[in-house]
Amino acid sequence: MMAHILGEELQCQLGDYKSLTARLKALNYPPQAQQNSSLTLHLHYPAFRQGEATIQDLIPSVSNFLINFCLPNSHLASLKADLDNRKIDLNEYNMRFQDLLRKAKNLFIQANKATSRNGECGELLLFILTEWVLEAPQILAKMSLKTSANMPVHGTDGVHCKYIEDRDILCFYFGESKLYQDVKAALTAALKSIAESLTPGKAQHELEIVSGNIKVSGLSEAAQKKLRAYLNPHDELSNNREIAITCLIGFDFSKYKNLDTAKAEQSFCQEATAFLNNITSDIQAKLQEKSITKPVEMFFLPLPSVEELRTCFQNEIGWRNS
Numbered sequence: 001m002m003a004h005i006l007g008e009e010l011q012c013q014l015g016d017y018k019s020l021t022a023r024l025k026a027l028n029y030p031p032q033a034q035q036n037s038s039l040t041l042h043l044h045y046p047a048f049r050q051g052e053a054t055i056q057d058l059i060p061s062v063s064n065f066l067i068n069f070c071l072p073n074s075h076l077a078s079l080k081a082d083l084d085n086r087k088i089d090l091n092e093y094n095m096r097f098q099d100l101l102r103k104a105k106n107l108f109i110q111a112n113k114a115t116s117r118n119g120e121c122g123e124l125l126l127f128i129l130t131e132w133v134l135e136a137p138q139i140l141a142k143m144s145l146k147t148s149a150n151m152p153v154h155g156t157d158g159v160h161c162k163y164i165e166d167r168d169i170l171c172f173y174f175g176e177s178k179l180y181q182d183v184k185a186a187l188t189a190a191l192k193s194i195a196e197s198l199t200p201g202k203a204q205h206e207l208e209i210v211s212g213n214i215k216v217s218g219l220s221e222a223a224q225k226k227l228r229a230y231l232n233p234h235d236e237l238s239n240n241r242e243i244a245i246t247c248l249i250g251f252d253f254s255k256y257k258n259l260d261t262a263k264a265e266q267s268f269c270q271e272a273t274a275f276l277n278n279i280t281s282d283i284q285a286k287l288q289e290k291s292i293t294k295p296v297e298m299f300f301l302p303l304p305s306v307e308e309l310r311t312c313f314q315n316e317i318g319w320r321n322s
Contacts, residue, residue: 006170006226007163009219013137015068017128023047023054023061025265026133027272038293039284042133043272043300051261053304059312062124066317067097069127070104070111070143073218105317111143121313122177123157126248129299134246136162136173139217139227140210156197159210160246161227170230170237173246173297174198174206179306183251183279187286190247195290203243207231244295250309253302272302 027043046053067076079100083093112118123143130136139161158175176193180186196202211231214224229237255271287296303309313319 004165005220006223007165009223010137010139010161010163011135013073013218014131014135015065015128015137017065017132019064020061020128020132023058027269027276029273029276038295039280039287040295040297041276041280041283041300042129042298043276043302044129045268045272045302048265048268051259051264053256055303055305055309055312059121059309059316062121062128063313063316065128066104066108066124067100069124069138070107070141071100072141072213072216073138074216075100077218107143108317109319118310120179120310122179122248122250123175124313125250125301126175126177126246126299127158127160129248130158130160130173130175130246130297133299134160134162134173134297136160136171136246139172140213141216142209145209145213156206158246159206161210169240169242170227171242171244172207172210173244174203175246175248177248177250179250179310181252181306183249183253183300183302184282186249186251187279187283190249191286191290191292194245194247194296195292198243198245198292198294244297245292246297246299248299248301250301250303250306252306253304255302256304272300275302276300 023046024044025047027045029041029043046055046058048054049057079093079096082088083090088096108124112120127138131138137160138158140159142156142158156174157177158173160173160175162171162173163169164171174194174197176190176197178186178190178193180189197206211228214227217224217227219227226237229235230241232238253272253275255268255275259267259271283298287293
């Protein structure tokens with residue numbers, strides 16, 4: 001019964017991503033093309049308009065979820081509760097929401113500088129796809145911890161959590177995102193980081209960070225108690241804990257240059273399917289080489305230009321003026 005409480009509350013923490021369906025499309029890729037059951041491939045792409053990918057429209061849409069990504073769930077939950085309970089009116093709600101958005105943008109900038117990142121939105125996109133597609137909510141907003149000199153949180157780009165009822169399993173997803181011009185370079189870098197994050201010491205460190213920050217998870221006391229049981233090595237439920245990987249690979253896709261404007265999306269999907277078919281064996285070989293046996297959910301984001309995506313996002317959050 002208690003596990004159901006945790007599962008239900010985790011589901012309630014998922015964001016509503018219906019607004020993104022017009023901006024971020026999913027390739028219908030057949031599962032039978034994937035020979036390794038521990039590897040699942042996904043491919044998303046910016047929506048097309050008049051034969052061109054609409055990156056300029058995508059960035060403001062994904063940026064709407066910066067608060068959810070950067071700040072603990074308790075922040076938005078508290079604000080919504082105040083509105084629902086009529087402690088504040090709609091005007092005050094909007095003002096406080098904008099304050100949270102400014103805080104999230106500033107935190108993103110500070111955290112990226114503290115970790116020597118260049119303000120790219122790969123982590124945000126991975127957060128969205130993990131919640132949207134895998135229905136695994138973020139259990140720890142690591143971005144809110146990265147600016148602390150006393151909190152060594154370098155490692156995975158995010159930690160998500162999902163209760164799998166039919167197996168009575170609590171699965172923790174360790175996230176890794178890479179935006180590179182070259183897809184093979186991105187894969188090499190991502191799998192190197194993933195292999196490091198799965199070493200016993202690093203994996204335990206990630207779970208200890210989660211355990212130490214449960215109070216700001218937005219979960220009820222009962223759900224927090226159940227989550228602690230899964231994380232406690234002295235509790236039988238800890239044997240029902242699993243780790244999986246969710247990974248985003250954004251890269252320059254040269255096929256955009258040769259698309260027929262009249263049927264650009266159809267042509268793109270054909271090229272993207274061929275790309276996945278061709279690269280699957282390479283990914284499997286790299287997973288084997290790195291001894292990565294945990295389930296891997298790999299999201300590909302082929303782009304006309306990674307640099308354009310990065311620049312649009314930096315402008316959206318005020319990075320260049322910071």
